[in-house]
Amino acid sequence: MCPSFMVTREEEHSTRGRANALRAVMTGVLPAAELTSPRMHAVMDLCISCKACKAECPSGVDMARLKLEFQARYHEAHGVGLRSRLFGHAAALNRLGGGWRAPLTRAALGSAAARRRLGITTERPLPTPARQSFAAWWRATGRHGERGEPALVLLIDPFTDALQPEVGVAAVEFFRAAGLGVRPVWADDGRPFLSKGLLPQARRAAERTVAALEPAVAAGLPVVGLEPSSLLTLRDEFLYLLPDDERVAALAAAARTFEEFVAERAAAGELAVRFREQPRRILLHGHCHQKALVGTEPARRALGLLPGAVVEEVDSGCCGMAGSFGYEAEHYVVSMQMAERRLLPAVRAAGAGTLIVAAGISCREQIAHGSGRTALHPAQVLAGAVRNSTQRR
């Protein structure tokens, strides 16, 4: 069910309402100029491109794609605002703001006056780059652990690289413990450009990503991604951003979420890893793109590899962050209302011993902000259990 409709209960904030508004322009019921009018902007504004309608709508409406096209036309008519430019270039800004600049970045992002001028909410903290990126860790430490030929490419998206490198480190440690060598490839899939409707920039990012991954795909290596929205962009948006590029279909076929890859290897008996007995409850929140495109069954199976673990899933829909949406001043309240429908109450009700697990970095940010609980990526959970197992043997 459309998360914005579930919060506002207004027809124009439902998939059907948006589809009808767009159809009215396409069929001439409304003048063509209405397509980029403030009224149409209001109708499309609360669509968070969660892709739920793509999976659930009986008529298969892909409103996320329609919103992308709408935003691109809107930018052509009205120009691109500074906030959209900044959020669209989040990957580069995070990269530039990390390392020794991290304290400066934190100070700049903490400025309430600057945020108000940009239309960024002061109600929640902005994520800030880590002092040591995954790239810096790999150069200093990670690469020395590689032995022999890699079994997979680990796709390092800009957010894992700059904001939560510990997730990438955990994945490397887990795969190595399972006897699988890793070759990291850094690629900006252009997700922030897509979320702000910056189509030309998104297309160029897709071209760079396809080129960066082409040798690995040609060599038959699976491409494994940690951030669901990034990895699944390779299997979804790339297909229509680059319709004439024959390499895209091969890349899409090779691309796997971390959970899919682990579950598939385990089912094939190709995951040589032992876990410590972990009689724990795990509360799983699936990323909305993950739920729409691959479902959460692979995540449940991957986490279910932990002996004694009981995996429960929150029937939660989108967490409400949707990239930059939850950071935008006018969207903050709706973002929290989306999270408060099911996700945050379920997290608060979970006992202190329950592990909260979410593959999406935005989902983890929302959970931390709304409940004070720390959510882990599945790679961190599995790597933690392997590490403990290794110490005990």
Ligand code: SF4
């Ligand atoms: S993409 Fe999500 S928010 Fe947008 S119309 Fe579809 S279900 Fe609603």
